Structure formats: C-alpha cells, structure tokens
Amino acid sequence: MTIEKWANDLLQWVPAANIKTNESLKQYTMTKLGGLADVFVMPETEQQAVAAIKYAYENNVPLLMLGNGSNMVVRDGGVRGIVVHFSLLNETRINGTTVYAQSGALLKEVSKQAAANSLTGFEFACGIPGSIGGAMAMNAGAYGGEIKDIVVLCKVITKEGQVLELTNEQLELAYRKSIIAKNGYYVLSATFELAPGDQKQIDEKIADLTFQRESKQPLEYPSAGSVFKRPPGHFAGKLIQDSQLQGKGVGGAEVSTKHAGFIVNKNNATATDYIQTIQMVQRVVKEKFAIELEMEVKIVGEDE
Ligand SMILES: Cc1cc2nc3c(=O)[nH]c(=O)nc-3n(C[C@H](O)[C@H](O)[C@H](O)COP(=O)(O)OP(=O)(O)OC[C@H]3O[C@@H](n4cnc5c(N)ncnc54)[C@H](O)[C@@H]3O)c2cc1C
Numbered sequence: 001m002t003i004e005k006w007a008n009d010l011l012q013w014v015p016a017a018n019i020k021t022n023e024s025l026k027q028y029t030m031t032k033l034g035g036l037a038d039v040f041v042m043p044e045t046e047q048q049a050v051a052a053i054k055y056a057y058e059n060n061v062p063l064l065m066l067g068n069g070s071n072m073v074v075r076d077g078g079v080r081g082i083v084v085h086f087s088l089l090n091e092t093r094i095n096g097t098t099v100y101a102q103s104g105a106l107l108k109e110v111s112k113q114a115a116a117n118s119l120t121g122f123e124f125a126c127g128i129p130g131s132i133g134g135a136m137a138m139n140a141g142a143y144g145g146e147i148k149d150i151v152v153l154c155k156v157i158t159k160e161g162q163v164l165e166l167t168n169e170q171l172e173l174a175y176r177k178s179i180i181a182k183n184g185y186y187v188l189s190a191t192f193e194l195a196p197g198d199q200k201q202i203d204e205k206i207a208d209l210t211f212q213r214e215s216k217q218p219l220e221y222p223s224a225g226s227v228f229k230r231p232p233g234h235f236a237g238k239l240i241q242d243s244q245l246q247g248k249g250v251g252g253a254e255v256s257t258k259h260a261g262f263i264v265n266k267n268n269a270t271a272t273d274y275i276q277t278i279q280m281v282q283r284v285v286k287e288k289f290a291i292e293l294e295m296e297v298k299i300v301g302e303d304e
Contacts, residue, residue, distance in 0.1 A: 003038045006082060010041055013051035018042040018088065025074045025301075028085060030129060032222040034074025034271045035301060037064075037083035044088045046163075048190050051231055053186055054161030056082050064300055067134030067186035068106060073223055076271045077256055077302035080298050084186070086133055094119070098152075099192040103133035107140065114168040115206060120197025121150045121214055123205045127213040129225070137180045138296075139173040143209055148173035150192045163188070176296055218256040221264035228261065228293040234245060236293055237261035243284045250276040275299060 007021050009125045023040035026032050043049040056063040062081030066072065086104035093100045094117050107125040110132065114122040124145025127136065136154055139147050151173070154166050164185070172179040180187060213219070228236035240246070240260040247257050249266070251273030256262040261275050282293050 006039045014041055014048045029069030029072055031073055031265050035076050035078025037079045039082045042088050048082050050157055050161055052156050057160050067131040070129040071297055073299045075301035076304040079301040097194050101132045102189045103187045107135055115202045118199045119194035120202050121194035122130040125249050126206045132190050136187045136190050139178050151190055152193045153191040159184050182185045218258040218262055218264050223262045223264045224297045226261040227263050227297050229296045231291050239285050243288050253277040259299050
C-alpha cells in the first residue's frame, strides 16, 4: 500500500514510464546481485529530481541515490523507500576548455568527448565505469589523476531539496571522500576545467590506460572494482594476495585470481555470498597483518 502511494504521489512530477515499483536492482549494479527497490524513479529534468527528493524528505521516505552502480552492493532483501537513478540526466556540453556534465553522464563518455575536443585532464577517468554523480561523491581517481584535480563547480541538492553550487574547495575532496557523501547531498551536475592538449598524446594516454586496466583487472566478471580503500602505507591487493586469498570466497563470490583487490561475482553469487567474502578477507588480513581493511564499496539495503 505504501509503495503504491509513494509511486502514485511521484506522478505529480515524474512521468509514469519513469517510475517503477519492486524493481530489481541487479540490472543497475555492476556486481549484478541484490534485491528489489520499493520505488525506482528516473527523473528527466533537474526540476523532477528536486521534486522527488523534496517529496522523500517531507514524507520521511528513505531515499537512495544510485549512480552507475559500479561501487555499490545491494543486499538480497533490497532497498526500502525510493531509489533515484539519474541515467536520463546525462547531458555533456563543452565550451572551450570547460566541460559541463550532468550527474548521470558516464565518466567514459565524458572522457571520450573531452578527448575528441583535444582537451587534456580527463584521461585518467576513461576506464572508471561510474557516473559523474558517483565520481563526485567518491572523488574517483586512477593512475595519478582524480576528480579533485579538474572539478571547478558542482551543483547539488541538499536532503531538504535546496539547490547549492559548491566550488572545488567547498567540496572537501580527499581520497574517496567528499562533502557530498559526508552531508548526504545529491549531485545534479559538475563543471570541469581542462587544458588544451595534443590529440595524439591524449589518444595514446587513453590507449595506454585502457591496456593497463584490461590486462590487470578481471573485467570479464561482474564486480564492484576495488573493494577496499588503500590502507596508509600499504596496498589492499598486495595484503590480500600475500594472505593467499585469491580464488577463495563464499558461494558464487570469489577473490579475483587476476587482481586480489577485486571480488568477482563468478557464479550467480548472492549479495550474502559477496558480503561474507568481504568479511572473510577483512578477518584474514587482520589476523595476518593486524591491518583493518576499510571498505571502499558501499553496501546498501536489507538482508533477506
Ligand atoms: C571494474 C571497475 C573498476 C573501477 N575502477 C575504479 C578506479 O580506477 N578508480 C575509482 O575511483 N573507482 C573505480 N571503480 C569504482 C567506481 O567506478 C567509482 O567509485 C565510481 O565513482 C562510482 O560511480 P557510480 O556512478 O557507479 O556510483 P554508485 O556505485 O552508483 O554509487 C557510489 C556512491 O556514490 C553515491 N552516488 C551515486 N550517484 C550520486 C549522486 N548523483 N549524488 C550523490 N551521491 C551519489 C551513491 O549513493 C553511493 O554512495 C571501479 C569499479 C569497477 C566495477
């Protein structure tokens, strides 16, 4: 009854085709596991997004922002309340050296467009499978580059539905941290400042980073990327490798034999398999090296 009411109320602002109930989140997360969202809404405009967020706040409905689901594990019991997905808010615009992208635009696409305009600075993100929103929240980074280096402005919605524009400094970006995650803001768009570059060098850098990623990461299996943050002075992957955990796991989940920092959904894993594998890795690494591995991946939802 409540689920129907929420979905029905949202119809005031969002077209019916963009509101689903009891929607499986497997298809929206890169681990390809987990349960259902009570209500799943895909706003087409910023106004629709603000309205949905305000509605959730004013009616005390739990709300989860899902980006491209590349750093998220949804528990098997699914997510109560409203899940907002920004995949339809995905415009990218380039003006000189300034790149504007909406929250649902994929890093890979923005990186391609920047490269096609001979702009340098976004190459590091060419293989990160997230959206602009998720990348802003996580301060995504790779191969020596990170969002912090290039973002100048980010438009967010507060939990209460107020729209703010935050500068690079106000975003408090640090290793996999931001004020967005800290304060529970929702990203609408971001503006980046790049530099004019040499087309050949940009293309070569992208080809090189793609090669490095494809040769080192188990991209043939569903996963959430690097599960753990880098502990100070160490590499999570190396600690896991030295704990002889590669190839081990619970049920259909397994510590990748190609990259120890990844846990792959090898054979129809449940979220419980995946999470128990994470816990097993944390336990063994702690026993062996007295180091606590902190999760980079976000675990959301309820157990079955
Ligand atoms: C194969 C693979 C390789 C990866 N390599 C890298 C890498 O090199 N570097 C790296 O940094 N990460 C990497 N990742 C992890 C992931 O791609 C990044 O963390 C990415 O930034 C997550 O973006 P997303 O849109 O998928 O977010 P999601 O996974 O959907 O969400 C992640 C977090 O961001 C929040 N979020 C999402 N959208 C919004 C929004 N609009 N507003 C507010 N909060 C939001 C979510 O609520 C959640 O807390 C990899 C993942 C995979 C599967």
